[in-house]
Amino acid sequence: MFIYDPILEVTLADYGILIPSKPDKIRKPAAFLERRLSRVKRERWFTPFRADLIGRADLERVHDPAFVARLYAGGETAREEVIRAFELRDASGNWYRYDPARATRPLEDLFRRELETASGTFQACLTAEERGFCFLLSGGRHHAQYGYGDGFCLINDVVIAADAFLRRTKAARVAVIDVDAHKGDGTAALTAGREDIVTLSVHMGDSWPLDPERRAIPGHPSLIPSDIDVEINRGEDDRYLRALADGLDRLDPLLPGGADLAIVVDGSDPYEKDELPSTANLRLSAERMLERDIMVYRFLKERGIPSAWLTAGGYGDASHEIYERFFGWLIDEEGIAGE
Numbered sequence: 001m002f003i004y005d006p007i008l009e010v011t012l013a014d015y016g017i018l019i020p021s022k023p024d025k026i027r028k029p030a031a032f033l034e035r036r037l038s039r040v041k042r043e044r045w046f047t048p049f050r051a052d053l054i055g056r057a058d059l060e061r062v063h064d065p066a067f068v069a070r071l072y073a074g075g076e077t078a079r080e081e082v083i084r085a086f087e088l089r090d091a092s093g094n095w096y097r098y099d100p101a102r103a104t105r106p107l108e109d110l111f112r113r114e115l116e117t118a119s120g121t122f123q124a125c126l127t128a129e130e131r132g133f134c135f136l137l138s139g140g141r142h143h144a145q146y147g148y149g150d151g152f153c154l155i156n157d158v159v160i161a162a163d164a165f166l167r168r169t170k171a172a173r174v175a176v177i178d179v180d181a182h183k184g185d186g187t188a189a190l191t192a193g194r195e196d197i198v199t200l201s202v203h204m205g206d207s208w209p210l211d212p213e214r215r216a217i218p219g220h221p222s223l224i225p226s227d228i229d230v231e232i233n234r235g236e237d238d239r240y241l242r243a244l245a246d247g248l249d250r251l252d253p254l255l256p257g258g259a260d261l262a263i264v265v266d267g268s269d270p271y272e273k274d275e276l277p278s279t280a281n282l283r284l285s286a287e288r289m290l291e292r293d294i295m296v297y298r299f300l301k302e303r304g305i306p307s308a309w310l311t312a313g314g315y316g317d318a319s320h321e322i323y324e325r326f327f328g329w330l331i332d333e334e335g336i337a338g339e
Ligand SMILES: [Zn+2]
Pocket: 180, 181, 182, 267, 269, 312, 313, 314
């Protein structure tokens, strides 16, 4: 199943935020599916997006209620939280990658969009449970921490959805497989000590937090480990798929009796054509990126674990290619094309 809605195309430039995250990243893969699937198949394989499944109480179970209150307060209070999450001010207090003159929408409105995104993530989890597989063309805000947003992630939809799923269904365990280029640090911190959410993150070594000063702060929340962290250092691209396979092998014993659901944080930013400077240490070819997705997909399918996939990070004009390749493979693999 796929979930896509134009409302999920958060164009950061509309808010004056100058980060190369473009609507084409999800618009083009959605158009690709439209082209490849017949009308009948589209009706069977797309489910309409629900924007209202996650509310304040769900957020307060995962995030600091005081932080949640600041987001719901709106106005200047929420705006400050967005500025922090998107790192729009430099150390001297000057605007950084933010141009108010280019904004057509107020920054604080991003909270409502991110709340809707979290609803989509939860919907993807429910749909996956029912149908075995669901890919949401959105989501994956894995850097958001307990009391603040970070790394372009305002609230952590991954943990919010996993927690809501565990409470609202009979599920006992959710696995999070994070293959974004950056460490799923918020997810790791928010689920530390929880046995019902098991986390694997495969990411660039020495790259998160981005600044060495933060990496040097003992006890910094971003340094809290995932259940399994696999680091790929600069120049080790050839090792990536083997390291991912090892990480998945190590996940197995942490899932005695399996898992009721896996959330896959399927960032396209390890791709060699990604344009965000902080992803430059990982440069996987399109072929390797497809192998990555197939490996995770097969791992979960062989174990009968339903999976909800999220687009997560991906920057520049080429990130859509990764999802299109995976969808193309999936359509052939699952025989879902044609009438
Ligand atoms: Zn990323």
